Amino acid sequence: MGQRSRATTIADVAAHAGVSQASVSRVLNGRSTVDPDIVRRVQASIAELGYRPSPTARSLVNGRNDTVAMVVPDLENPLFQGILKGLSLAAARDGYRVLVADTAENVDDEESIALEARQRCDALVLCAPRMPEARLRALVDQVSPVVVVNRPLPGADVPVVGVDYVRGIRDLVDHLHDLGHRRIAYVSGPPTSASNAERRRGVAEALAARPDVRIEEVPGGSRLDDGYAASDAVLAAHRDGCTAVIAFNDLVALGLMTRLHELGVEVPRDLSIAGFDDVPMAGFATPPLTSMSVPRGEIGGQVWLRLRTLIDGGPVEHSVLYSPRLEARGSTGAIAGARA
Amino acid sequence: MGQRSRATTIADVAAHAGVSQASVSRVLNGRSTVDPDIVRRVQASIAELGYRPSPTARSLVNGRNDTVAMVVPDLENPLFQGILKGLSLAAARDGYRVLVADTAENVDDEESIALEARQRCDALVLCAPRMPEARLRALVDQVSPVVVVNRPLPGADVPVVGVDYVRGIRDLVDHLHDLGHRRIAYVSGPPTSASNAERRRGVAEALAARPDVRIEEVPGGSRLDDGYAASDAVLAAHRDGCTAVIAFNDLVALGLMTRLHELGVEVPRDLSIAGFDDVPMAGFATPPLTSMSVPRGEIGGQVWLRLRTLIDGGPVEHSVLYSPRLEARGSTGAIAGARA
DNA sequence: TGCGGTTGGGAAACCGCTTTCTGGTCGCTA
DNA sequence: TAGCGACCAGAAAGCGGTTTCCCAACCGCA
Numbered sequence: 021m022g023q024r025s026r027a028t029t030i031a032d033v034a035a036h037a038g039v040s041q042a043s044v045s046r047v048l049n050g051r052s053t054v055d056p057d058i059v060r061r062v063q064a065s066i067a068e069l070g071y072r073p074s075p076t077a078r079s080l081v082n083g084r085n086d087t088v089a090m091v092v093p094d095l096e097n098p099l100f101q102g103i104l105k106g107l108s109l110a111a112a113r114d115g116y117r118v119l120v121a122d123t124a125e126n127v128d129d130e131e132s133i134a135l136e137a138r139q140r141c142d143a144l145v146l147c148a149p150r151m152p153e154a155r156l157r158a159l160v161d162q163v164s165p166v167v168v169v170n171r172p173l174p175g176a177d178v179p180v181v182g183v184d185y186v187r188g189i190r191d192l193v194d195h196l197h198d199l200g201h202r203r204i205a206y207v208s209g210p211p212t213s214a215s216n217a218e219r220r221r222g223v224a225e226a227l228a229a230r231p232d233v234r235i236e237e238v239p240g241g242s243r244l245d246d247g248y249a250a251s252d253a254v255l256a257a258h259r260d261g262c263t264a265v266i267a268f269n270d271l272v273a274l275g276l277m278t279r280l281h282e283l284g285v286e287v288p289r290d291l292s293i294a295g296f297d298d299v300p301m302a303g304f305a306t307p308p309l310t311s312m313s314v315p316r317g318e319i320g321g322q323v324w325l326r327l328r329t330l331i332d333g334g335p336v337e338h339s340v341l342y343s344p345r346l347e348a349r350g351s352t353g354a355i356a357g358a359r360a
Numbered sequence: 361m362g363q364r365s366r367a368t369t370i371a372d373v374a375a376h377a378g379v380s381q382a383s384v385s386r387v388l389n390g391r392s393t394v395d396p397d398i399v400r401r402v403q404a405s406i407a408e409l410g411y412r413p414s415p416t417a418r419s420l421v422n423g424r425n426d427t428v429a430m431v432v433p434d435l436e437n438p439l440f441q442g443i444l445k446g447l448s449l450a451a452a453r454d455g456y457r458v459l460v461a462d463t464a465e466n467v468d469d470e471e472s473i474a475l476e477a478r479q480r481c482d483a484l485v486l487c488a489p490r491m492p493e494a495r496l497r498a499l500v501d502q503v504s505p506v507v508v509v510n511r512p513l514p515g516a517d518v519p520v521v522g523v524d525y526v527r528g529i530r531d532l533v534d535h536l537h538d539l540g541h542r543r544i545a546y547v548s549g550p551p552t553s554a555s556n557a558e559r560r561r562g563v564a565e566a567l568a569a570r571p572d573v574r575i576e577e578v579p580g581g582s583r584l585d586d587g588y589a590a591s592d593a594v595l596a597a598h599r600d601g602c603t604a605v606i607a608f609n610d611l612v613a614l615g616l617m618t619r620l621h622e623l624g625v626e627v628p629r630d631l632s633i634a635g636f637d638d639v640p641m642a643g644f645a646t647p648p649l650t651s652m653s654v655p656r657g658e659i660g661g662q663v664w665l666r667l668r669t670l671i672d673g674g675p676v677e678h679s680v681l682y683s684p685r686l687e688a689r690g691s692t693g694a695i696a697g698a699r700a
Numbered sequence: 701t702g703c704g705g706t707t708g709g710g711a712a713a714c715c716g717c718t719t720t721c722t723g724g725t726c727g728c729t730a
Numbered sequence: 731t732a733g734c735g736a737c738c739a740g741a742a743a744g745c746g747g748t749t750t751c752c753c754a755a756c757c758g759c760a
Contacts, residue, residue, distance in 0.1 A: 029746055040710045045748055055708070075480045076425070077746035079416045081715050087459070087480070095445040096640075105435040108462045117480065119427070119459050122448045140415045140427070140457065244644050278644040300436075304584050304618040306646050369716055380740040385718055395738070417716035421745050 028069045037065040048073060088327055089119040089137035090145040091130065097242070098271075098299045099316060100147055103169060106320020107145060114328060116142075127151055127212075131159050138163040143327050145169060150212045165330035167323050171214035179326040180339040181319055185215050185296075188312040188344035189222025192266055192294055193233065195310070195346055200355035201264040201292060202233050205257040207240035207250050207276065209268035216268060219296075223266075236262060240272050247275025251283065258291055263355050270295035270302045270311050277305060277351065288353035298347050307350030314344050368409045377405040388413060428667055429459040429477035430485040431470065437582070438611075438639045439656060440487055443509060446660020447485060454668060456482075467491055467552075471499050478503040483667045485509060490552045505670035507663050511554035519666040520679040521659055525555050525636075528652040528684035529562025532606055532634055533573065535650070535686055540695035541604040541632060542573050545597040547580035547590050547616065549608035556608060559636075563606075576602060580612050587615025591623065598631055603695050610635035610642045610651050617645060617691065628693035638687050647690030654684050 030048075034041045039058055046054050047062040065071070079085035090107060092100045108118045121137045123130050127150045138144045143165040148156055153173070160166055160178050170182040196204055206223055209216035223235050238253040240246050247267060254265055254276060267273035273295030277287055287293050287307055295302060298313035319342060326337045370388075374381045379398055386394050387402040405411070419425050430447060432440040448458045461477045463470050467490045478484045483505040488496055493513070500506055500518050510522040536544055546563055549556035563575050578593040580586050587607060594605055594616060607613035613635030617627055627633050627647055635642060638653035659682060666677045 027746095030748095031746080041747080042711080042749080043709060046709085049748080051749085053708075058709080072479060074420075074746050076416060076419045077715090078748080079715095080414075080420050080717090080746080081748050083715075085416060085480075095448065096441060101436060101441055104460070105462060108435065108460060109464060112462070117459055117461065117477070119457055120444070120448060121457065122445060122452070124449060137457070139412060244640055248644070274641065275644055278646065278648075281646050300584055301614065301641055304588070304615055306618060306621050308618075367716095370718095371716080381717080382719080382740060382742095383738090386739090389718080391719085393738075398739080414716055417745090418718080419745095420716080420747085421718050423745075 027074070028071045030071070030073065033062065033065045033069060033071050036069060037061045084142045084331075085140070086115055087117045087119055087141045088143045088145060088331075089121055089141040090147070091121045091123060091134050091137055092147045093123050093125050093127075093130075093149060095120065095122045099170075099269075099297055099314070102316025103147070103320040103323065106317035107324050108320070109317075110321040110324035111327075114324075116324075116328075123148075125150070131155065134159060134163055138166075143167075143331050145323055145327065149214045150210065152212075153214075165327060167326045167330070169319070169323060172218070177336055179330070179337050180341075181322045181326065182339070182341050183215070183314050183319070184341040184343045185218035186222040186225060188296065189219050189266065190226045190229070191344070191346055192296075192312055193223075193226035193230070193235070195348060196264045196266070196292060196294065196352065197230060197233060199264070199292065199352060202355075203260075203262045203264075204233065204235045205238050205254055205262040205265045206235055207238050207247065207254065207265060207267045207272055209240060209242050209272070213242070219268065235266075236260070240268050242268060242272065244271045244275035244278075247272035247277075248279045250276055251279035254280075254291075255283070255285070258285075262291075264292035264352065265294065267293065267295045270297045270299040270309060273309055273311070273351075274301065274305055277309070281306075287351050289356065292352040292355075294352050296344070298344075302347070303349065305351070310349045310352040311347050312344035313347045315342055318342070367414070368411045370411070370413065373402065373405045373409060373411050376409060377401045424482050424671075425480070426455055427457045427459055427481045428483045428485060428671075429461055429481040430487070431461045431463060431474050431477055432487045433463050433465050433467075433470075433489060435460065435462045439510075439609075439637055439654070442656025443487070443660040443663065446657035447664050448660070449657075450661040450664035451667075454664075456664075456668075463488075465490070471495065474499060474503055478506075483507075483671050485663055485667065489554045490550065492552075493554075505667060507666045507670070509659070509663060512558070517676055519670070519677050520681075521662045521666065522679070522681050523555070523654050523659070524681040524683045525558035526562040526565060528636065528654075529559050529606065530566045530569070531684070531686055532636075532652055533563075533566035533570070533575070535688060536604045536606070536632060536634065536692065537570060537573060539604070539632065539692060542695075543600075543602045543604075544573065544575045545578050545594055545602040545605045546575055547578050547587065547594060547605060547607045547612055549580060549582050549612070553582070559608065575606075576600070580608050582608060582611065584611045584615035584618075587612035587617075588619045590616055591619035594620075594631075595623070595625070598625075602631075604632035604692065605634065607633065607635045610637045610639045610649060613649055613651070613691075614641065614645055617649070621646075627691050629696065632692040632695075634692050636684070638684075642687070643689065645691070650689045650692040651687050652684035653687045655682055658682070 030041050030044050034044045047059050121133050123133050144163045147169045168178050168180045236257050240250045295309050295311040298311040302309040302311045370381050370384050374384045384402050387399050461473050463473050484503045487509045508518050508520045576597050580590045635649050635651040638651040642649040642651045
């Protein structure tokens with residue numbers, strides 16, 4: 021930390037300028053009114069000595085270090101990357117930095133990692149899609165101020181910023197329904213994922229709203245190869261009458277499309293495919309992947325706003341859920357034999 | 361930072377256990393031998409009071425943070441993500457954390473961001489592909505200990521961990537040459553990017569080694585849409601006789617392939633396409649994208665090793681350059697009319 | 701000219717921890 | 731039994747800042 025070898029301290033500056041440390045500190049922080057002549061001398065000394073105040077010492081006395089931590093299960097997930105980026109940029113605008121802690125999908129370590137991270141920072145952003153809700157609720161109480169990302173936590177004293185997966189799935193089903201599809205396969209995400217549970221709720225609601233639709237669940241995962249590997253089950257569902265597929269996310273959808281292409285299944289002629297998240301690649305797939313767009317960067321920004329309010333002693337602001345927006349592209353089409 | 365409201369301090373623990381702060385500290389750090397009875401009492405008090413030492417206070421006296429900072433131009437770039445992930449996991453194993461600072465491609469701010477980040481951390485990882493070399497050299501001297509990622513800095517007193525783009529491009533040209541291609545288009549990266557300069561050196565060396573090959577440079581970029589937009593120029597080169605394309609990276613290649621597909625150009629029959637980096641999506645494209653694989657996570661790990669040595673007062677270790685490995689896939693094929 | 705009220709700067713306390721330094725106790729040896 | 735080290739715990743001095751507290755100087759006014 022700090023500078024090379026024996027760093028210059030505020031005492032050096034004070035001595036060099038012939039004033040007290042207190043005055044140097046005052047000049048540094050512009051706290052109280054200081055004699056212009058002293059200001060000038062201090063600034064000159066600071067420049068001459070190349071003095072930079074120690075953030076650590078400041079942190080110790082101020083009780084804050086202008087840093088927040090973000091805990092994520094997997095830094096390689098495009099969703100979290102986007103959120104991290106949005107958070108990082110928004111926080112930087114307010115002079116805050118972001119520490120990242122990748123739990124490497126290791127749910128058991130999440131509490132200790134979060135606690136540790138929180139200790140070193142002023143606040144926490146928690147992305148813990150797999151942690152059982154009871155544990156998450158308990159954890160959240162210990163690490164306040166904290167904002168939770170992307171999973172509902174009704175009644176908890178924490179702002180949540182997330183995505184309305186329920187609605188997203190319903191909208192996606194509507195889209196497919198409009199195209200004439202009545203039998204749909206849902207390639208599910210990780211079984212313990214909270215957002216997978218939300219999507220399944222969306223499936224259930226869609227079914228309730230549309231008695232003419234049937235949706236079959238097929239085990240999947242969250243990554244490209246999971247989608248690739250799900251092709252057999254998807255094709256079985258297809259033979260069974262399914263004409264469209266909703267994948268847990270875009271990676272799964274893209275992996276699945278790759279395999280289907282290899283197998284000579286044509287999308288969307290034989291089978292319509294839709295993903296979720298609208299990752300950058302979605303629009304560039306062949307065919308372009310229909311997806312529910314999620315504003316990753318903006319979520320990061322909203323997370324920061326709530327976190328900042330909390331840090332400044334403000335109230336727990338309202339949670340917010342973004343409604344995914346349908347990006348209808350070429351991978352979904354009218355059911356064979358129907359007129360869209 | 362720290363805990364809720366008035367946090368318990370080491371003084372509280374000492375009072376509660378009826379010993380001195382020094383003893384508590386000794387128990388905490390296992391420094392010197394302490395009476396077993398005192399150890400027991402202190403540990404009991406710690407547990408009872410739920411005491412957690414303040415990392416900030418520790419940092420102040422120890423002069424270290426156990427935190428390193430990574431400065432990146434764009435957190436959304438898969439290359440940096442992979443490196444960040446590798447670094448973060450490796451550092452975590454040694455009890456270190458990683459602070460990220462996204463410069464948002466803003467080259468002018470890079471120095472101040474890097475300096476700021478360095479101040480708060482024990483060491484720095486610098487990814488600054490666009491910064492002019494002279495400035496980078498000057499910067500590097502100010503922020504030591506530091507490791508530079510992915511750009512050559514001959515003679516500088518800094519470990520560099522990077523990718524041998526020169527060789528990678530040469531190998532890629534060899535691959536295309538083996539397939540019969542003699543006229544190749546190189547869709548270049550950002551003009552100021554150091555790794556683009558390296559790739560161009562690779563192009564030059566390949567040309568020198570193979571008098572029968574001609575390579576034409578086409579302006580591109582670093583993202584999907586840059587590749588998409590480069591299609592016109594690529595097709596012009598194609599009409600002009602080029603039978604294969606080397607893209608700056610996989611994103612450019614994928615974007616290009618998307619557009620070519622839209623235009624009815626068949627890959628690799630009409631045109632072979634190769635990328636660089638081997639991003640996760642590469643193997644899932646249609647056709648699967650031939651790419652030069654780069655061990656992103658391992659680069660992050662190597663960066664950490666060098667950084668740790670530096671932090672511990674060790675010597676500047678040797679720089680290391682990873683040779684990209686060819687992942688020949690379906691997007692490159694024998695030239696039309698030739699026999700591979 | 702004298703007095704109350706401001707104002708501005710310096711001394712020192714403090715943030716929470718580590719580490720040196722000191723002094724007391726114990727055990728061993730002569 | 732006296733003397734010497736070894737060993738261990740506590741007091742205190744930092745680490746590098748901020749802020750309180752206090753005093754001196756200065757202002758305006760009577």
